Amino acid sequence: MGTVMRALSHVVDPRGGPSPAELRAGVAGQIVLVTGASYGIGEATARVLAAAGATVLMVARSQRKLDELAAELTAAGGRAHAYATDLADASSVSALAARALERHGRVDVLVNNAGKSIRRSIACSYDRFHDFQRTIDVNYLGPVRLLLLLLPQMRARRSGHIVNVSTVGTRVPPAPRWAAYQASKTAYDVFLRSVAVEARADRVTTTSIYMSLVHTRMSAPTPVFRRSPGLRPEEAAQLVARAIVRKPRTIAPWWLTPAELIADAARGPLEAAMDILYRLTSDSPEAARR
Numbered sequence: 001m002g003t004v005m006r007a008l009s010h011v012v013d014p015r016g017g018p019s020p021a022e023l024r025a026g027v028a029g030q031i032v033l034v035t036g037a038s039y040g041i042g043e044a045t046a047r048v049l050a051a052a053g054a055t056v057l058m059v060a061r062s063q064r065k066l067d068e069l070a071a072e073l074t075a076a077g078g079r080a081h082a083y084a085t086d087l088a089d090a091s092s093v094s095a096l097a098a099r100a101l102e103r104h105g106r107v108d109v110l111v112n113n114a115g116k117s118i119r120r121s122i123a124c125s126y127d128r129f130h131d132f133q134r135t136i137d138v139n140y141l142g143p144v145r146l147l148l149l150l151l152p153q154m155r156a157r158r159s160g161h162i163v164n165v166s167t168v169g170t171r172v173p174p175a176p177r178w179a180a181y182q183a184s185k186t187a188y189d190v191f192l193r194s195v196a197v198e199a200r201a202d203r204v205t206t207t208s209i210y211m212s213l214v215h216t217r218m219s220a221p222t223p224v225f226r227r228s229p230g231l232r233p234e235e236a237a238q239l240v241a242r243a244i245v246r247k248p249r250t251i252a253p254w255w256l257t258p259a260e261l262i263a264d265a266a267r268g269p270l271e272a273a274m275d276i277l278y279r280l281t282s283d284s285p286e287a288a289r290r
């Protein structure tokens, strides 16, 4: 990213994590399960947490990538364990929760980070119901199943924290071509906000991080994102670390609440702007190929 984009990112993106001492005090000895730990934000988060003394349970499908990362973090003096899991597979999620609780006794912090993104117009999706199935499985149903399996013990212990890596897209007017992704991310965001009220009664807390653009393999296929200001995965991981240590209910860019208010007040003009956006943009060749 060029200097101008970095400067712009400093204006529009939330950033900043706890100091090394605050982080260590907050996570040392904690058992933290991070989904989507093989790449991007999740990998960077696992690195930060393991270096600060947490026991990190790393979840994703890529067994070899997780094994290599676990070996690297362990060699550096950390505690990291690979749990190859497909969140879209109910039995795989159940096995993960059972193994994690049996082996480690508890999970103190759940970081719901794994995700699948699809940018494809509805016209290119008529014969692709599986796009909607996959996104809802990975972004909503799998994470719901995992929470159902881990939350009871947290509530019984009257201790625990759940971090959801959500997106600003769940709080601004839906953009064209993102129906599958946005619907599934919004589903979990709303689910957790509702559950949070009940969990707080038993001292289990939640943080929803409304992440703006992060330059990862997820955002890379969208050309406009490659040219836009955004966070590096390591910077996004600092936000996750802040969520774990300070436990705020939300972390979001400064402009998100004003944008929501404006969006409510000016729905008509904004929808007209979306019409223009739709006409000016197109599906990527990969998305259009069916």
Ligand SMILES: NC(=O)c1ccc[n+]([C@@H]2O[C@H](COP(=O)([O-])OP(=O)(O)OC[C@H]3O[C@@H](n4cnc5c(N)ncnc54)[C@H](OP(=O)(O)O)[C@@H]3O)[C@@H](O)[C@H]2O)c1
Residues within 6 Å of the ligand: 035, 036, 037, 038, 039, 040, 041, 042, 059, 060, 061, 062, 063, 085, 086, 087, 088, 112, 113, 114, 115, 116, 117, 138, 165, 166, 167, 168, 185, 211, 212, 213, 214, 215, 216, 217, 218, 219
């Ligand atoms: N990048 C952004 O601009 C941005 C913005 C806002 C929010 N977010 C959110 O941030 C989170 C992390 O995204 P990222 O940018 O770091 O993406 P990424 O680099 O593509 O990483 C996604 C992670 O999810 C895992 N995953 C995908 N499908 C899975 C499945 N079926 N079961 C288990 N794990 C699975 C992947 O591992 P395997 O492939 O090994 O399974 C990978 O570790 C996502 O929830 C995303 O919605 C990202």
